[in-house]
Amino acid sequence: MTQSDDQAAILAHERRALDRWSQGDPKGYIAECASDVTYFDDIGAHQRVDGLAAVRGYFASLEGKVPTHRYEIVNPKLQMYGDIGVLTMRYEPFAPDGKPLQRWKATMVYRRDGGEWRVVHAHWSMVKE
């Protein structure tokens, strides 16, 4: 695998999670997470959520609350350090009628474990500008 292959693989993971998220299914994100994942966001995770079981519980609490939308990943960047990839980007969602929804900035730290990339940390914060 070249570094560029690794970057493509991580972005594919992220899009797979977000494709499900944007269809109202938060569980897609869980499938991409490592057992030791930690998580911050601006909704209900101002206190860090630690570990896969706790993150699963948190995302379960969001089920039914994510409206279906389409999204764009804007200006993604991957910093690669061997078996760690740090993905940063903006997430820009749109309602079915095209109206822009709340935008986000996001950090995901991916780790390669047994040949598969998994999220070990994510931090999502609202864009206000």
Place this chain on the structure above:
Amino acid sequence: MTQSDDQAAILAHERRALDRWSQGDPKGYIAECASDVTYFDDIGAHQRVDGLAAVRGYFASLEGKVPTHRYEIVNPKLQMYGDIGVLTMRYEPFAPDGKPLQRWKATMVYRRDGGEWRVVHAHWSMVKE
């Protein structure tokens, strides 16, 4: 170095930067950053700031705007993956009269390079709860 030594070294770096920050000197943070650092925050970095020169310019724009305060690092956690350490924590500042100021949640990705830990990514978002 044991993993616990690495964790202590990273926390010492972070405290050194924050000790200067809390005295109104944003440049302390620059001294801890790698050349390829990327940066998000909820003040003026809703667009990611890429690279040491740009981050230096951004922090220079904050000089004179950081009031002197004391701070507490709350619930820090370090996830160690070889030469990468992912530090997550809450930052709780207080005015000289003891009044709580805006609290933050923070992610710092540290990388060991030539024996020294440097920040390759940071993401600071305001706590609202």
